[in-house]
Amino acid sequence: MNENNVKNVEIEGSESFRDSLGIVEKSGKRKWVYPKEPKGRFTNARNVFSGILLIVLFGTPFIDINGHPFMLFDIINRKFILLGFPFGPHDFYLLGLTMITTIVFIFLFTAVFGRLFCGWVCPQTVFMESVFRKIDYWIEGDHRNQRRLNESSWTGEKTFKKGVKYLIYFSISFLTANMLLAWIIGIDALEKIVVAPISEHTSGFMAITLFTGLFYWIFIWFREQACILVCPYGRLQGVLLDHNSIVIAYDYLRGEPRGKIKRNEERKLGDCIACNECVVVCPTGIDIRNGTQLECVNCTACIDACDNVMDKIKKPRGLIRYVSQNGIKEKVKKIFTTRVIGYTIVQVLLLSLLTFFLTTRSEIDVTILRSPGMFYQEQPNDKVSNLYDMKVLNKTFDQKNIEVKLLNREGEIKILGDNKSIDPQEAALTKMFILLDKKSIATMNTPLVIGVYSEGIEIQRINTSFLGPVEKKEHVEEHNDKDDSDKKEDHK
Numbered sequence: 001m002n003e004n005n006v007k008n009v010e011i012e013g014s015e016s017f018r019d020s021l022g023i024v025e026k027s028g029k030r031k032w033v034y035p036k037e038p039k040g041r042f043t044n045a046r047n048v049f050s051g052i053l054l055i056v057l058f059g060t061p062f063i064d065i066n067g068h069p070f071m072l073f074d075i076i077n078r079k080f081i082l083l084g085f086p087f088g089p090h091d092f093y094l095l096g097l098t099m100i101t102t103i104v105f106i107f108l109f110t111a112v113f114g115r116l117f118c119g120w121v122c123p124q125t126v127f128m129e130s131v132f133r134k135i136d137y138w139i140e141g142d143h144r145n146q147r148r149l150n151e152s153s154w155t156g157e158k159t160f161k162k163g164v165k166y167l168i169y170f171s172i173s174f175l176t177a178n179m180l181l182a183w184i185i186g187i188d189a190l191e192k193i194v195v196a197p198i199s200e201h202t203s204g205f206m207a208i209t210l211f212t213g214l215f216y217w218i219f220i221w222f223r224e225q226a227c228i229l230v231c232p233y234g235r236l237q238g239v240l241l242d243h244n245s246i247v248i249a250y251d252y253l254r255g256e257p258r259g260k261i262k263r264n265e266e267r268k269l270g271d272c273i274a275c276n277e278c279v280v281v282c283p284t285g286i287d288i289r290n291g292t293q294l295e296c297v298n299c300t301a302c303i304d305a306c307d308n309v310m311d312k313i314k315k316p317r318g319l320i321r322y323v324s325q326n327g328i329k330e331k332v333k334k335i336f337t338t339r340v341i342g343y344t345i346v347q348v349l350l351l352s353l354l355t356f357f358l359t360t361r362s363e364i365d366v367t368i369l370r371s372p373g374m375f376y377q378e379q380p381n382d383k384v385s386n387l388y389d390m391k392v393l394n395k396t397f398d399q400k401n402i403e404v405k406l407l408n409r410e411g412e413i414k415i416l417g418d419n420k421s422i423d424p425q426e427a428a429l430t431k432m433f434i435l436l437d438k439k440s441i442a443t444m445n446t447p448l449v450i451g452v453y454s455e456g457i458e459i460q461r462i463n464t465s466f467l468g469p470v471e472k473k474e475h476v477e478e479h480n481d482k483d484d485s486d487k488k489e490d491h492k
Helices: 003-011 014-019 041-062 089-113 116-120 123-140 143-151 156-185 187-195 202-222 225-230 233-240 301-312 325-329 338-359 471-491
Strands: 072-074 079-082 085-087 247-250 320-323 364-370 377-379 383-394 400-406 412-415 427-437 445-454 457-467
Touching (some): 041 116, 041 123, 041 156, 041 187, 041 301, 072 156, 085 089, 089 233, 089 338, 116 123, 123 143, 123 156, 123 202, 123 225, 156 187, 187 202, 247 325, 301 320, 364 400, 364 445, 383 457, 400 412
Antiparallel strands (some): 072 079, 079 085, 247 320, 364 383, 377 383, 383 427, 400 445, 445 457
């Protein structure tokens, strides 16, 4: 059978599956999915990786550096800590740039690797496949026993199993809600909510209750529908994927035409023996042999199931594998397409810009401007003063003392009040006078260079100007110009 005939076999009538969802009956009722427990190298790798992610999720809130959380996303108070470094509203430009960089990275990553994120990193998949489904297998048995138990009448055995499962589900949901809240408010604040009476932390208690109920509802009832009906990422595949994107795909050229194995008969069909193992292990209830579908979360269960069958019938693995459509059709692996190269260039530029801003970000930011609407003031001892507004932003966890000095000329700085100390993560606004000798003022706007010091170390240099009187000098210059003009007339 030539390639065109194989392609016709694969395509003929295969688009009808797109007319409905695999989790909906023809009558419109929900079709519950009972996937068979997958076993294989990819499943083992995903279990290990999921374990690492869960350790990070539940362990990170307990890590602190010098009494401060290692990671914190306090959205309400607009305070963030990333890898031990504090960020606040003043770093909004970094947040915006980070979001743009992340979006471009999603485009680039998806264009190259498809929904690899969904199958390996997405919290929904990690919890559903590596936590809650394993509880189902442990308590209720394999997929057949689960279906049989759900369809049976309520007996003592069913009540006991369902009660134990629901209790474990609720406990994990409650623990997860607490840990996610710890990422927002910190583990110390969470401990106060847990220990103190509810009346003292009503909002915190309501947040924990809401999160717990949401997680419990998702994993006890909503389950795979979160990926199919709610998550927008699957629908983005239509514009982000092309024929060179790496996805989990069925090699129809090798597998078709499919058919059962018959003993003592020379096989003239493809390698697919129509065992449907790839279908019964799918957690979203699809047939990967129909092609790329928005319901597919790239969980690799079908790969392991098919590889196990290939091992049994002594055929090469990889009938279902990570591959692009062009990789199947043309046997060519082409990742760096024009679109991918364009995304990569933009991504590198954004990462370079973000790295530059992060590495040059100062711990203390000082702004000095001459007070608006204020003119210069004549002072005793033949001095002139200007009034300035000084704003100091302390981005660190420590209290900082600030000192300012004139660097390019002799003068005096007087800060109004004694408040030179700036609290952590706070901004302070104060005023100060700069005094210069009238004789040293040559122009109306005299350039000044002000050095800002903290703990004796220069942290910033600020260029500003000093407004001063020059009327007399201008009058003398005009008089001299007039005398020169008269002398020229006389000479003529």
